[in-house]
Amino acid sequence: TYPALDGALTWAINNQNSNANEQYVVVLVTDGDPTQCNTSNSAIATLAANAFNNSGIRTYTIGMQGANIAALDQIAQSGGTGQAFVIQGTNSNNVEAQLIAAFQAIAGQNVSCSFSMPPAGSYDPNDITVSFTPSSGPPATGLAQRTDSSQCGTGWYYDNNANPTGITLCPSTCAAAQGDPGSKVDYEIGCPKALDTTAYTQIYEANCPVGTKPQWGYFAYDSTDPGDSNIVFRARTADLQTGLASATFVPLVTAQSAPTDTQVCPMSGPSPCPVDLYIKMGTPDAKRRWLELEVTLNPTSNKLNSPTLNDWNITYSCPPGE
Missing domain, CATH: 2.60.120 (Jelly Rolls)
Known part of the structure; x- marks a missing residue:
């Protein structure tokens, strides 16, 4: 378990560092206690804690029949995800359905509702399109810009209209995105208008x-x-x-x-x-x-x-x- 999680977290950290606009997580699925290499549950939890605290990489845990749920909860808590997902029983159909539900829940939790903008001057803040594509696929739906959070229904708003550094989805739009695992939120921005003499x-x-x-x-x-x-x-x-x-x-x-x-x-x-x-x-x-x-x-x-x-x-x- 220790080397498997260590390798997965290292991969996620390296990719996160190379792709700042993407979000990486690690999902640990197990049906028992560690038996080889470093078998300390505390040491394994420390791997998750370091990845979360230093790089923002979350570790999710899924416990199958026979897993040490208390140890998996400790790893999940250290990795910033609260507690383990528990798969009950051994019936293959039932286990499959529970696993799919767990992965969908994890995917929904990791749909971001806030996005960072490029440096000021490198884009035109008045030329931006934000769209939502459901998991069922296109067409995408354009989202309306709101003045601020107080004007929200659906849509999005800038953190600072005069000098924006990020955009945030309105709560109802955020909930819709997170409730649809596999959905996607995209934004397109125009080039800055050239200044003239x-x-x-x-x-x-x-x-x-x-x-x-x-x-x-x-x-x-x-x-x-x-x-x-x-x-x-x-x-x-x-x-x-x-x-x-x-x-x-x-x-x-x-x-x-x-x-x-x-x-x-x-x-x-x-x-x-x-x-x-x-x-x-x-x-x-x-x-x-x-x-x-x-x-x-x-x-x-x-x-x-x-x-x-x-x-x-x-x-x-x-x-x-x-």
């Missing part, structure tokens, strides 16, 4: 009193730029708002995390922050009334992550007119 513009007017002339001052910003994403800032000016369309944009700064981290550029410095618009724009452009800021957000090269512009600020002054 996006650009925005904001127009500013320098309102200065009579006798003064506007002068654009400083530009500061706060951004988050994952990976090789970046944000490009440009500006152009004109004396009239209608003249902005024909003016030429001037590069101001690029926010990025590498090779030089320029994600944050505060008004308080240090140099080269904040960006000196008077120097960047030059004269006479830095002294025109209207300014248009262009912000271009470029995603990472794999199109999976995009930068975020958290805040920005532009200043101007009104020195006496020349």
